[in-house]
Amino acid sequence: MSTRHKLFTLVLLLIFSLSLSAHSNEDPIKDLAKSHARLKVSQQSFDTLKNRDDQYENLLKQVKYLQTSIFILRSLIVKDYSHVKENMSKYKLDYIAEVDKSLKSFHETLEQMKDTMND
Numbered sequence: 029m030s031t032r033h034k035l036f037t038l039v040l041l042l043i044f045s046l047s048l049s050a051h052s053n054e055d056p057i058k059d060l061a062k063s064h065a066r067l068k069v070s071q072q073s074f075d076t077l078k079n080r081d082d083q084y085e086n087l088l089k090q091v092k093y094l095q096t097s098i099f100i101l102r103s104l105i106v107k108d109y110s111h112v113k114e115n116m117s118k119y120k121l122d123y124i125a126e127v128d129k130s131l132k133s134f135h136e137t138l139e140q141m142k143d144t145m146n147d
Contacts, residue, residue, distance in 0.1 A: 067097070083140075
C-alpha cells in the first residue's frame, strides 16, 4: 500500500467514524482518562519504531484514541448542554480544556504522520 494511499485511508477513517460509539457508558471520565493514557503511550513509542508499517499502525491507533476522546467529550457536552460551565457540570469537567487537550494531541499525531510521510 503506498504512503499516499495509507494517508488517504487514515483521513477517511477519521471522517467516516463519526457514527461510532463514543464510550462504554459506564464512566465517561474514566473512559476519557483511559483514552488519553493510551494515546500518550502510543505517541511516546512512535519515535522508537523504525519500521514504516509499525509507524503506520501506531498512527492508526493514535487516530483511534483521539477519536474516542472527542466522541466522549461530544457525548458529555450533549448530555450537559454546551452552555454549562465547569462548576455546573455533574462531572466537574472543563469541557473546553479537554477538547483543547485532545486537539493538541491530534496535532502531534498529524505532525508525526507528516514526518513519516516525508521520510
